[in-house]
Amino acid sequence: MISSRQNQRLKDIRRLRRSKGDQALLEGPHLIAEALAAGLPLDEVLATPPFLATPEGRHLARLLPAAPLEVAPELLDGLTDADSPQGVLAVARLPRAGVEALPVAPGRPYLYLDGLQDPGNLGALARVAEAAGAAGLALSPGCVHPNHPRALRASAGSLLRLPVAVAADPDALDAHLAPAHPRWAALVPRDGVNLYDAPLGGTLILAVGAEGPGLSPTLLARAGLRLTIPMEPAVESLNATVAAALVLFEVRRRGG
Template sequence: MIESVSSPNNPIIKMAASLKQKKKRDELGLFSAEGLRLVEEAAESDWKNHILIITDQLSKTPRAQDIIVKLGSEGCRILEVPMKIYERISDTDQPQGIMLLLEKHINNLSGFFCKETPLIAILDCVQDPGNVGTLIRTADAVGCSAVIMTTGCADLFSGKTIRSSMGSIFHLPVYTDVSFDEIIHFTRTRNIKLVSTSLESSELFCKANFTHSTAIVFGNEGNGVSRELLAFSDSRLHIPIVGRAESLNVAAAAAVILYEAVRQRGQLSCN
């Protein structure tokens, strides 16, 4: 059953608006996925849906109707609002008019399981939410087993991170707020090779061997990989710069290296 809401003072509307703040997301254990594509991806995942908020205009379209029917059948609460109310809760400049509130899904690294030889992307203090989301999307695209985010990374559940991931947050395990000690223990006890990106004392990325269980560390936008992880890395690698640019964006560098890894593993045909 769809509930009609027309007041900006409605408690759910106020709560949805408050989720723009990390403090409130942490306090309530909720976050929002906004836009048709993201809501569809979330609805198809095993994440727990909380409340769907949709504009009275969009709710009449066939694509939105499919979402409403699916979520309604699963017991999700559905609120219909005018666009002027929706704009109060939206985190985008040009809102589509649909938002799904979900419960945070916190993964524990001790529960990691992979049947095949794992390929893992580690984000070391990557602070731009757009980069974090894009890295998760890239890791999903190449078939990574998981993404690990160290303490100090941008919030996984911020609106910009979610949008930049294009729904990939719902497709693969992402472990957040992981300490350096936890990463070192995790890779050592599971015999996973720890590889870091670095300009110093490193080999060309295409000469590295990615065919074994591997976790690749991509560092902070300004400072690179932390000394702690560099010290415990089994190897270091870099991407050569041919032109005059100082370096590649961390998300672009990750795409280059991760696709080389899957190429070596025979998961990418170039024919």
């Protein structure tokens, strides 16, 4: 059992928290089980003896191709940023690519996130996109990385399954999806077309900006359709996740 903070493997895992490479930290049994179900290779699994003694721990251990490495609880807790550490984490191989990672799916929507920096919001938006049946998620250059531990945790497994394109230039995305004849839609807080009256057919790329700065002027100019969600005048705006969910599920309701 690893019981020293100076253990080199633990140091390497701490560095992974800041990495934007092809490895990711999966925190908790649910996310690890989702990775196994998705067929993602796990380089290793670290767990505390108390977790492995639980029914959930014994069940997870039976699913793994190799026995997990045991780590003292206080050391494993120091590797996670969860409010309530769950006693197990895994290092997974989760390579990311550009627009070529996305399938060309005529008639299905795509979600494009512009300048998003909050990993929890990214995870929540990925979960919404998968639930609503989006064909994929594209992240603008400069977005938070989808392998960030908090993003993975907030996605509840969606970032392990949903096709994701990183550093996705809008021109490159248009070229890649050209066979599906995509058109861009932008969410704007006011003066757009009422969502419930808007034409949402075809292959829609829904662009959502970071809370605060919103969409860049270049993306706003690209969008042939600007959508506004009708709401009470006293409410200035909705957060990005709620707004994207309303649009994507409206597309789904109409059969998109």
